[in-house]
Amino acid sequence: MNWLTNFVRPKIQQLVRPREVPENLWDKCPACEHMIFHRELEKNLRVCPHCGHHMRLGLKARLELLFDGGAYKRIELPKVAEDPLKFKDLKTYQSRLKEARSKTGETDGIIVASGQINGQDVVVAAFDFSFMGGSMGMAVGEGLVAAAELSVVQDSPLLVIPASGGARMQEGILSLMQMARSTVAVERVKEHGLPYIVLLTDPTTGGVTASFAMLGDIQIAEPGALIGFAGARVIENTIREKLPEGFQSAEYLRDHGMVDMVVRRHDLKETLGRLLGLLRNRGPVGEVVTLPRRGAEADSAGRSKGAEILPPPAPDA
Template sequence: MSWLNRVRNAIASVVPAKETPDNLWHKCKGCGQMVFVKEFEENLHVCPLCEHHHRIGPAERFAYLFDPGTCKLLPSPRVAEDPLKFRDSKPYAARLKAARADTGDQDAFVSARGLIEGRRAVVGVQNFAFMGGSMGQAVGEGFVAGVQAAIAAHAPFIIFSASGGARMQEGILSLMQMPRTTVAIEMLRDAGLPYIVVLTDPTSGGVMAAYAMLGDVQIAEPKATLAFTGRRVIEQTIREKLPDDFQTSEYYRDHGLIDMVVARKELRATLARLIDYLCAGKAAA
């Protein structure tokens, strides 16, 4: 061992190495630039350089949306797990277990009730991190339970969609959630309560063909990918080149398929105004 190494070791034994956090920076998926994590989180997980809206889960949504101290999670309905005993490269039960460990959620749809600028609301959030936000029995049951909670509280039901579509591991049982959620939406309308949808990146497949496009008011976050099926499939079917902004929030708004595109930092105030307009003040606490 050289004298220089001996000196280094002696110094290290006396003065411990400074611990440097490895999570000080976040690389934006939109512009590729490094953003200070604290600034990124304070900006609601939106890049301060390019305004790219990064995907977030239920916990962050509820924290940004509800008035402090008012959020109360609704219990997740229990459903039969792995009803088809499905297995691909691994058992479906193992995939569920891994998704729950990664996200901390029971399934891909989480609901809560609380106040949005003093207005009562029940909010459901799909978590794309949980098996791509796929729609299975648990998502359908969670949606229906959210509707029932909104009716009981005489409050609007707001959902944030983020999904790749139906959950193939549940087959026809997954597809049956499309009519079930449609009936639940009609229950809301029979009760005279609004149903507001906020489309987030990405929303596609059976979810896009069902409750994600049945809102009384359709909102989307900027530059979200919104589609029933993939761009390449459509181009091969119609044998035409699609516009670059096809299947984006802005394209849907410009062609009259949704009502507005709202930045995340403006969503809370926008939803509060909509509740006032649609409920005529009845949802105020």
């Protein structure tokens, strides 16, 4: 045995050989192009610490962010017919579904859950963009209907969080029908006097935008989110005009009245909790004092002798 060849050389090579570094340790911000260490990015809720750009956040991470203590209860969604049109393009629809389910661990692109946000009961229907681009097919339509029914049964507000490229083309007209079904489901929630809030995330486009996503009592969006129906290039080719800078961004839509609020991801939970509290508890929290009659005398406490102090109304009054 050659001691130098078999023992010393491998030890030296082990010391000087370059170590393999995993490629997923760093992320590049698409806005400012800074490189961000992946742990720092996840700790900052996937918001660039340099420019504040909001990158896409995973569905389960978003639910854990919004619900108190990250705790929520999912409901099982109704089963639907798979591949009703026997659709095939470059791949069969069945194979695309199989790939998406293997990648995400979910049966389709929506999760319906109930829990509390800042102590307020709420039902949440959230889209998973990583599942075939969050496209809306029959399963997603059934999920939205189930969320609306659960909201009515539990007497809880409904929060919908879309992240979608639109209707799922592999289901044809059946996917387009979900636009009407989801709209009817939302109207049922409103008929029962329950708040309906939409949190628009990047991207929200196509048939989703053209239906339930724009019907919220309050429309909230994350900074920089792409929100629209058709793509900007399609619109420019149709109207033969150059679109304004930032067209279809959350900030542009807020400035033009289509979105009520643009809220940073770090402030979403507090903002939603405050809104839910205001919408659900509309009565005053203190005493109600009737206005004094003109010319009435005041007592030692400064109140008019004709004033009447009424107890605060019940929260559901």
